[in-house]
Amino acid sequence: MQQQLHQFQLAVEPLPNASYALTVLQRPFPASRNGRSLPSVKMGSIDGLALLSAWDIVLDVLRSNQHKPAAIQHDKKKRFGLSEESGVRLSLLFKAIAPLSNLDHIRVLQQAIWAMSDEEAYYWFSKCHGPNGRRGVHALRVLCGGVN
Amino acid sequence: MGTLANFQRTRGALRLLALVIRDLWQNRPQGTYLIQLHHINLGNDEIAAELTSRLDRPGMRGPIHADIISSGGHTAHAQELDASLVEVGKPPIHRYTATSVFLHSLVVGTQHGALPNEVTIATSGPEIQPSMVIAALSALEEVAWHLDRTATGHYRFHTEPSLNKVVADRKQDITASAAKQEIRQRLREVYQGQLFTPIFSPSTPGEIDDVLSSIALAVIDFDSATVTAQNASAPPLVKTLSERAGAEGTFRQYVNRVLFLVADSGQMDRLIDRTREMLAVEQATADVELFNSLESIQRQRLSDRRATSKLEFRVALCNAYRHLFHPSEDGLRHVPLQPQDNSTATRNQQQTLLDTLRGLNQVLDGTTKISPIWVRTKVWPGAQKSVPVNALYEQFFCKAGLPILRTPTILVDCIITGLRDDVWRGKEGEKIISKGRGNVPTSVSLAGDLVLYDPQELDDVIPAALPVTKLQRKLDGDRPGSPNDYVPPRYSGAPVSSVVGSGDVNLAFSKLLDECETAKIGAIKRLSLSVQGVDSVRALGLALPGLPRRGVTVQQRIEAYSGDNDRLTLEYSLPLERTSALRSALRAFEGEVESAEMTVQIVYDPPVAPTDQAIVSVKNVLSAYSVWIKLQAERA
Numbered sequence A: 001m002q003q004q005l006h007q008f009q010l011a012v013e014p015l016p017n018a019s020y021a022l023t024v025l026q027r028p029f030p031a032s033r034n035g036r037s038l039p040s041v042k043m044g045s046i047d048g049l050a051l052l053s054a055w056d057i058v059l060d061v062l063r064s065n066q067h068k069p070a071a072i073q074h075d076k077k078k079r080f081g082l083s084e085e086s087g088v089r090l091s092l093l094f095k096a097i098a099p100l101s102n103l104d105h106i107r108v109l110q111q112a113i114w115a116m117s118d119e120e121a122y123y124w125f126s127k128c129h130g131p132n133g134r135r136g137v138h139a140l141r142v143l144c145g146g147v148n
Numbered sequence B: 001m002g003t004l005a006n007f008q009r010t011r012g013a014l015r016l017l018a019l020v021i022r023d024l025w026q027n028r029p030q031g032t033y034l035i036q037l038h039h040i041n042l043g044n045d046e047i048a049a050e051l052t053s054r055l056d057r058p059g060m061r062g063p064i065h066a067d068i069i070s071s072g073g074h075t076a077h078a079q080e081l082d083a084s085l086v087e088v089g090k091p092p093i094h095r096y097t098a099t100s101v102f103l104h105s106l107v108v109g110t111q112h113g114a115l116p117n118e119v120t121i122a123t124s125g126p127e128i129q130p131s132m133v134i135a136a137l138s139a140l141e142e143v144a145w146h147l148d149r150t151a152t153g154h155y156r157f158h159t160e161p162s163l164n165k166v167v168a169d170r171k172q173d174i175t176a177s178a179a180k181q182e183i184r185q186r187l188r189e190v191y192q193g194q195l196f197t198p199i200f201s202p203s204t205p206g207e208i209d210d211v212l213s214s215i216a217l218a219v220i221d222f223d224s225a226t227v228t229a230q231n232a233s234a235p236p237l238v239k240t241l242s243e244r245a246g247a248e249g250t251f252r253q254y255v256n257r258v259l260f261l262v263a264d265s266g267q268m269d270r271l272i273d274r275t276r277e278m279l280a281v282e283q284a285t286a287d288v289e290l291f292n293s294l295e296s297i298q299r300q301r302l303s304d305r306r307a308t309s310k311l312e313f314r315v316a317l318c319n320a321y322r323h324l325f326h327p328s329e330d331g332l333r334h335v336p337l338q339p340q341d342n343s344t345a346t347r348n349q350q351q352t353l354l355d356t357l358r359g360l361n362q363v364l365d366g367t368t369k370i371s372p373i374w375v376r377t378k379v380w381p382g383a384q385k386s387v388p389v390n391a392l393y394e395q396f397f398c399k400a401g402l403p404i405l406r407t408p409t410i411l412v413d414c415i416i417t418g419l420r421d422d423v424w425r426g427k428e429g430e431k432i433i434s435k436g437r438g439n440v441p442t443s444v445s446l447a448g449d450l451v452l453y454d455p456q457e458l459d460d461v462i463p464a465a466l467p468v469t470k471l472q473r474k475l476d477g478d479r480p481g482s483p484n485d486y487v488p489p490r491y492s493g494a495p496v497s498s499v500v501g502s503g504d505v506n507l508a509f510s511k512l513l514d515e516c517e518t519a520k521i522g523a524i525k526r527l528s529l530s531v532q533g534v535d536s537v538r539a540l541g542l543a544l545p546g547l548p549r550r551g552v553t554v555q556q557r558i559e560a561y562s563g564d565n566d567r568l569t570l571e572y573s574l575p576l577e578r579t580s581a582l583r584s585a586l587r588a589f590e591g592e593v594e595s596a597e598m599t600v601q602i603v604y605d606p607p608v609a610p611t612d613q614a615i616v617s618v619k620n621v622l623s624a625y626s627v628w629i630k631l632q633a634e635r636a
Helices: A048-064 A084-097 A103-115 A118-129 A133-145 B011-027 B045-051 B058-068 B077-087 B093-105 B116-123 B130-143 B163-173 B176-190 B236-243 B265-286 B288-293 B296-320 B349-359 B372-379 B389-398 B409-420 B470-475 B505-518 B534-546 B580-592 B613-622
Strands: A008-014 A020-026 A041-046 A078-082 B147-149 B155-157 B197-200 B216-219 B258-264 B323-328 B331-336 B386-388 B425-428 B431-433 B451-453 B498-504 B524-532 B552-561 B567-575 B593-608 B628-635
Touching (some): A008 A084, A041 A048, A041 A084, A048 A103, A084 A118, A103 A133, A103 B130, B045 B058, B058 B077, B077 B093, B077 B130, B093 B116, B093 B130, B130 B147, B176 B296, B236 B258, B236 B331, B323 B349, B372 B389, B372 B409, B372 B524, B386 B389, B389 B409, B505 B613, B524 B613, B534 B552, B552 B580
Antiparallel strands (some): B258 B323, B425 B431, B425 B451, B524 B593, B552 B593
């Protein structure tokens, strides 16, 4: 729907130990102030176990946004444009699972977020990124993943 | 199957086994290492007949076709869910799960249906993890027409329609026009409020009054005009409403008081679908007969679904109405509302719009302060030498691009500050109000008769020239009356210690020279250059290297915000040579600076004449930059 705007992007950021992190970025509005363009805002980032666990979902998202999964390389910085729906859902997922280390909890949250309707995902997205974002993320983990 | 009276235990089982093996041999589905329950292909007519018609349960064909697998023109719900998985070579897990549940549903008695763990055991395999089966069950429950979950947690298919089917049937009966009517009604609830005056579905300029009143929010009907996310320029209707007013379509005077909210065309189908869903669920909930026929768990599910559909509708509505247009110098400016702000489903959606505009510095309210110099350059009608305060107030509503003035006291404070700083002088009737007279009031009525004048237009004497002594009064005739009415004779008393010139660089220096000449200032010992505003401060900063190397002091104050709680306030006064590192560091915050002011003081030792090359060189350096500057020269 919003594909041409690419308001959201998925960024690959190489890490020192030959691995990498995936970050969802959102372009700010307005894009510039006083003649200088403003940097994109980090909406969620994962690496390590969380990334390993969400890998299938990330690949599905890339495919659905007409990107080749093979384009992700661990030693190369790259950005992929995402539709708004994909960006919203992926950043919600990243926010929810980033600090978790229990694989079962991560999977339950992944399934819950991916089973949400678009509207539900938008609602949670706004709750997790508003002024009380931390409380929103905590509520999401408790209500959708049973994680305390 | 043994519980079924019509099932032939030996012959029936052998016949079914033969059919299943033949089907598997012919189709060879991927990942079949063991014949499991879900490998029974209900899409095979013979197998389906064996499990339905032959068992005297022809009605169970319905659930197969609707929810599990259909070879006809339409796609079953499980097949719809599987489409994306099959596309990438994954097993059709929803169909497998549904098949397992279906076969458990044929059982008669207390074991009717299957618990999630039973379905998991029946369906899991090397390529199908148990968690995937549970997720598939949840997904099926959301869409299937004949799948149900009992109070004991058993999933089962039955011939009776489930809640999904009931809602889907009712949804079909709700016309698009009924859904649109509902959307229009809900729009009135969602965008009602006190912050803006909402005007719903205006189609002619006459519907939006052209009066000096509160800010209007015109919510454009989705059938009248929409925009696409790709091409978000203002639709012709919005342009007309913004530019024209009244039944005759004359030019709108108060252009800057009307905001427009327009729907996204790409979201409308989704919104109408969500509306029909919400109405269908509400109808089902209101149907007493249906509600009483449901089991308690289904009643609970229906109530939950009602709440969910309401929330989804609300989010869909706000997602659709995501294009805000506000007047700017270049016409209507498009502001796409961000999903994180617009989908909160808060009670007052007007607050979201206001917060968005605040984030863009398009609103003046609360404790915001505006600088008189900014008002002089941006609000004051350029060609006019004087302006009544009510006209100045009106400018905020007339001049497109100015921020929305929600709190008029901000302008009142600014007028008073301007009078105190001698950015302008006031005249109320015959009474002159100025810094020089020391009669600046603490409050000003925007509806009053006060007229503001450019300082050069309203002659006055600086207070230092007014030692109002008894002797002076005697000389002037010992005039009675309040000091405010006293107009002192010009050029009497002590000489003026400093003079001021303001305007663009050339104008400010020209005024300064005139003032020096008038005040008979032959030598200047100190020259102050003051600017306000981010752009002006940046310009003056760029000019600093061109100023004299010695005797220059820089005073700067900046306020920067990068979020709700991130705030930087910095104020310093340092010799020029010590500021370069600090100013470089401050460049990192340039994008976030909200307010800034800078004063540069140049000390001339020995003092110089106003026309000296030292002063002219400062003017030449600054004239390369377009800034509104205030100069103050001190007599030596």
